[in-house]
Structure formats: structure tokens, C-alpha cells
Amino acid sequence: MERRAAGWHRGRGQGLRLLALAPFLLLGVLGIAASGSSSAEAGSSSARYEGVASCAGSTCHGRSEGNGAVVRQDEIASWQEPSSASGAHSRAYSVLASRRGRQIAETLGLGAATSAPACLGCHATFVPPAQRGARFHTSDGVGCESCHGPAEGWLQVHYEKAASHASNLRAGLVPLENPQVRAKVCLDCHFGSSGNGQFVTHSMMAAGHPRISFELDLFSSLQQHHDEDADYVRRKPRTDSVRLWAVGQAEAVARATDLFARPDFGMRGMFPEFYFYDCHSCHRQITDGPARRLTFETNPGRPIPFGNPPFNDENIIMLSTVAKTLAPDAGARFAAASLDFHRAMGRERASAQQASVALRERAQALSNALAARSYGGDDAYRVIAAIASKATAPRFTDYAGSVQAVMAVDTLLNALVRERRVTVGAAAGIRANVNRAYAAVAAPETYRPAEFRSALASAAGAIGSLQ
Ligand code: HEC
Ligand code: HEC
């Protein structure tokens, strides 16, 4: 089977992707991570989880070379890859025992992080003992079945000649090729859910947990362990990055607003749960001398009282922008609901809760519209241009939204190269512009909105010039 034949298959990077990764991982180290309610869909059934070992046979997913006839068969090796993001899920449990993991749990009085449900919900395949098969180990971390679903129903039959993707789905395999389904699975851990142990509170962050930053298309590439070859597209639809990115934004808004509307997640004591708000708007330096120097800019997308912490609108900005470009009618309704939502923050909790539910409905409608729409032509170019346009620029006043914009430009540029609409050489030629935008969000402490806007505009301008 061809291994990323054109050098531009999704994932584990070559060429540009590698360059793109470098600054991204740097951001990871510095602790940027941005990133949604419902619960682990996969966990909702009562089927048994069989454990990573049950996938690991050398005639199954345990080969050292990705040369399988249908699928690569070296998926375990990718999942365990020690030095890259593709292996992060196999390390998820062991990081709980790291110095940082222990320190967070100790600060919160949780006992050992490795046995605390509040941590295991996202750092392992965390299911009740009755649903654990003979080869299941919590210490495997985020195993295959955290995403692909409990294997009891399909483990023995999914590789047989008579099996088809449809029969596997009927047996309980999760249709991860569906952008809406995939987004929900990832967001359970890469934003949060109402499921068991799947929510990172501000209290955990204050105790030392890194921020959570997520973008569906980019993160899918980073952990990819399959090839979209001829065989794949006979079984499943080809991935369209613009769709995956756009649906990821809509589902992230839907998740955040759904959780925020819930009394047990949206509030912490007498305060709203700070996790939902823009971190850096509270964590800034203060100048209280006579020479007034404001450290924040007001934002036309957020009609909130001067000095209030803003709800983290990184995905709202992206979704408004893509909707305006690709689904204008639903987009206008979403934009209006978003203004109402921010405005409601200046009123009492009940209004904010209602506005949150209304915004969630708009986001869900957009998720459906963006998932069902067909993509092609100049969509990626149009979205990149819209993100960097004069109309959107004034909304980039804060760190988290700006990071999200850079991830969008990067992942959509990569999509253009993969689709061979831009050559690898041409993309490398403008890499410096994209890296300048990454540099402008390298650390929250050095983030300056005006500098960021100019870096973003030059990156988008350079991409536009390739059209
Ligand atoms: C909502 C899901 C969720 C919960 C709950 C959660 N985490 Fe995490 N945790 C994550 C994600 C996602 C990351 C990776 C963040 C990134 O870099 O994008 C992470 C990262 C970490 C890291 C840094 C790992 C590294 O590679 O340096 C530590 C340590 C950690 N978590 C410990 C904990 C502890 C201890 C708890 C319980 C108090 C906990 N986590 C609860 C999702 C969660
Ligand atoms: C973080 C979520 C996640 C984890 C963990 C994960 N996968 Fe995947 N996997 C995906 C996604 C997303 C795809 C691509 C969409 C698809 O075709 O299902 C995929 C694709 C695959 C494919 C190719 C499917 C095809 O039709 O060609 C195989 C095989 C696979 N995974 C096996 C595994 C194995 C084995 C493990 C455990 C070692 C594993 N996966 C762990 C998310 C995950």
C-alpha cells in the first residue's frame, strides 16, 4: 500500500507539514492549548471494551511497517510513537504520574491522579469495571476504543471478508469519518463533556493543568494513523479539510454553550465557571498609576460592560466568519445570536443561560448545514481571506481567538497543498509569512493584538497571491 505517496497525504508530516508542526509544538510546550457537552458517545452503550492488546496481533494492527493490504496495520506503532504528537494518547495515562500530574492532584486534594476519576475521564479509556474485557488496562491511556468505540460487537468479525463498513457500524464501530461524529468524540476530552470525569475546571488550571487548545482538522492530522488511498475512498468519503475545519468550529461552539447553560457546569459557587472565559483577560498585568495604560482592546463582537471578562469566543469568531462566507443566511442568524449571548453576560445568570441555549441551537444548525454542503472551487481561499479580512480583524483582540485563526490558516494551506492546488515549493516560499503569524501567538505574555493582525494579514495575503 502506498505510504503518503505524494508526500502530501494527511498527517505525519513531510515537507511543509513538518515546518508547520515545529511552531505548533512549540506552542504546545509553552502551554497554549485552547479549545466543548454531551458525553462520550461511545460510552453510552453497555458493550465491553476489549483493550489495546486485543488489536495488537502482528496480522492485525501490530505491524512495524505500514504495508497492510487494506489498512496500514502499523496503527499501534503510530499510537505509541514516543517522540511525536501521534503517540500522545498512549502517554495520556502516564502523564498523570508525572511530576506535574502529581502536583495538580495533590493541590486539589484528589489523592493519586492515576486513580482519580476527575483525571481518568480524559486521560484513559475510563469505563465501569463491568465493561472491561480480559485484556483491558486503564494504564493503556486513551486506547483505540476511546475513539473507535467498544470492540465487543465487532472485534471478531470486522476483518472478515464478509464484513463491510456498514456491518461494522451496525456492530458498534464509531463512524469517525463523519465530521460531526468525530468532532463530538474529540471534544469530549479536548474541551470537556458532561460525562464522567471529563471536565477541566479553572480550579484544575490554577492547580497547574495546561490550557486546552484544539482544532479538529489540524489535530486530526497530528494524530493520523491511516492513509486515504484508493481502498479507503471505496469504503468511506474522502476527507475535505474545509468541511472538517468548519464543522469542528460549529461543534466546539455547540459544546461550550451547551455546558455553559448547565447549572452544574456553568457556575462555580457564586461565580460563573472561569474555564469558559478568556484566560488572558483576567490574567493580565494591572496598571493603577496616574498614567492610564489599558492592557485590553474593546471588541465589536462582544457588547459587554467595560471591564467584564469576555466569554472565550475563539470558535465563535471562526464560525461567524466561515458562516458568513459559506452559509450566509444561517450565518447572519448566528452572528445575531452571538451578539445577544455576549450582551446577556451583563445581565443576570438566567438571561445568559437562555442566550447560551439559543446560540447552541444556531451553532448546531450551522454544523448540520456545513456538514451537508459540498465543497470545492475556491472555498479554502475564500475562508482564509475572510479570516484575515478587514471585517474580521477587529475581533482579534485576544490571544485564544488569534491562536485559532493561525491554526485555521495553517491547516487550510496544508489542505490546498494536499489537493495540489498549491505546489509544495510555492507553499514553502510563503512559509515565513505563516511562521510570523505563529510567532505572534508564541506566548500569551508577548501577544500584541495589532502586531498579530498585521502578521495574519500578511500570511493570508501571501496565500491569496498563490491563487
Ligand atoms: C476534559 C478532559 C481532561 C481532564 C478532565 C483532565 N485533563 Fe489533563 N489534559 C487534557 C488534555 C486534552 C491535555 C493536553 C493539552 C494540550 O496540550 O493540548 C491534558 C494535559 C495534561 C497534562 C500535561 C501533559 C503533558 O504532556 O505535559 C497533565 C500533567 C495533565 N493533563 C494532568 C491532569 C490531571 C492531574 C487531571 C485531573 C485533575 C486532568 N489532567 C484532567 C484533558 C483533560
Ligand atoms: C484519538 C482517537 C483515535 C484513537 C485513540 C485511535 N484512532 Fe484509529 N482512527 C481515528 C480516526 C479519526 C481515523 C480516521 C477516520 C476513519 O476512517 O475512521 C482512524 C482510522 C483508523 C484506521 C483506518 C480505518 C480505515 O477504514 O481505513 C484504523 C485501522 C485504525 N484507526 C485503528 C486504530 C487502532 C488499532 C488504534 C489503537 C492502537 C486506534 N486506531 C486509535 C481515531 C483514533
Ligand code: HEC
Ligand atoms: C478520552 C479522551 C480523549 C479523546 C476521546 C481524544 N483525545 Fe486527544 N488527547 C487526550 C489527552 C489527555 C491528550 C494529552 C496527552 C499527553 O499530553 O500526553 C491528548 C493529546 C492529543 C494530541 C497531541 C497534542 C499535542 O499538543 O501534542 C492530539 C493531536 C490529539 N490529542 C488529537 C485528538 C483527536 C483528533 C481526537 C478525536 C479524533 C482526540 N484527540 C480524542 C485525550 C483524548
Ligand code: HEC
Ligand atoms: C474571571 C477571571 C478569570 C478568568 C477568566 C481566568 N482566571 Fe485564572 N485565576 C483567576 C483568579 C481570581 C485566580 C486566583 C489567584 C489570584 O488571586 O490571582 C486565578 C488563578 C489562576 C492560576 C494560578 C495563578 C497563580 O499565579 O498562582 C492559573 C494558572 C490560572 N488561573 C489559569 C487560568 C486559565 C488557564 C484560564 C482560562 C481557561 C483562566 N485562569 C481564566 C481569575 C481568572
